Amino acid sequence: MAAPPPVDARALIERLPEPMRSLAAAGELRHYRSGEVIVEEGAPGDALYVLLSGKVRAYSSDEAEREITYCIDTAGDCFGEMALDGGPRSATVEALEPSVCSFVTRITAFRRLAEDGALATELLMRVIRRAREATERARRLAQLDVYGRLRTLLEELCTAGDDGLKQLPEPMTHQALAARVGASREMISRLMKDLERGGYVRSEGRVIALLKPLPARW
Numbered sequence: 001m002a003a004p005p006p007v008d009a010r011a012l013i014e015r016l017p018e019p020m021r022s023l024a025a026a027g028e029l030r031h032y033r034s035g036e037v038i039v040e041e042g043a044p045g046d047a048l049y050v051l052l053s054g055k056v057r058a059y060s061s062d063e064a065e066r067e068i069t070y071c072i073d074t075a076g077d078c079f080g081e082m083a084l085d086g087g088p089r090s091a092t093v094e095a096l097e098p099s100v101c102s103f104v105t106r107i108t109a110f111r112r113l114a115e116d117g118a119l120a121t122e123l124l125m126r127v128i129r130r131a132r133e134a135t136e137r138a139r140r141l142a143q144l145d146v147y148g149r150l151r152t153l154l155e156e157l158c159t160a161g162d163d164g165l166k167q168l169p170e171p172m173t174h175q176a177l178a179a180r181v182g183a184s185r186e187m188i189s190r191l192m193k194d195l196e197r198g199g200y201v202r203s204e205g206r207v208i209a210l211l212k213p214l215p216a217r218w
Contacts, residue, residue, distance in 0.1 A: 012052040012100060016076055019119040023078075023112050024050040027102030032056075032095040041092045045083020047105045051075055054099025058091040059179060069179040071133065072096070081127060084109060141182055147191055147218040149181035154201075158210050171206030191218065 013024045027050060032038055038049065041060055051073055058070045058079060070091055073079055083089050084106055104112075113120045140149050158166040178188040195201045195214070202209045 009052070009100075012075075013102070016050070016052070019116055019122055020050060020076065020078065022116060023104060023109070023119055023123075024052065024102040026108050026112055027104035030101050030103045032099045032101065034095055034097045036095050038093045038095060038099075038101070039080055039089050039091075041089050043089045045080065045085075045087060045089050045106075047103055048078055048080040048084060048109055049093075050078045050102040050104065052100045052102060055096040056093050056099055057096050058093045060091050066184060067179040068182045069176070070137070071130075078123075078126065081109075081123060082130070146181065146183045146187055149183070150177065150188060150191055151214045151216075151218075153177065153180055154208070154210060154214065158208075165209055165211075167207060167209035172208065173206055194218065 009029050013021050016024055053075050056073050059067050061067045079093055157168050160166050174189045175185045178185045200214055202211055
């Protein structure tokens, strides 16, 4: 295996917002390849990770290998904090691109939290946001059908460019969309094809654009 390229850890940490810098500086630098699993659902939790560069996805899968994506984290985010109570990991986290993390052990994390009130507050706010997002995700799964969840996701993710056209900020496969809304790839592919035929969306490769407001129901 080729060695990872040299990384200026100090420069990566300096890009982080305070007070995450001090937490990241207390950890061990770790590199992950695209597609590599960083933590696995059900494994014992004894550390958190501060993402210094790259992008990761937290997800779960069932026995039929259907996946649901909980969140996508980018540089400056942290993950794994929910397992600092010593319980098992609640999700699998994989690198979506080459990523660098600061690995902070449970003991080190608790010591830093005791020493730095601003850090403790920041981490608490992040946990609260995670809990709020999980509640909203559960509400959507319970109250909206697959189309409703897909419509909400597309409207949330699509942003307008200089030409006014709304499109996803980066390419996404139908499988990735399915994992974000808790549905099968086949169902999402069918809905997307119907929306294309209706003139609501345009898909070129994996780039998806909204051509006009999506209908409330389908």
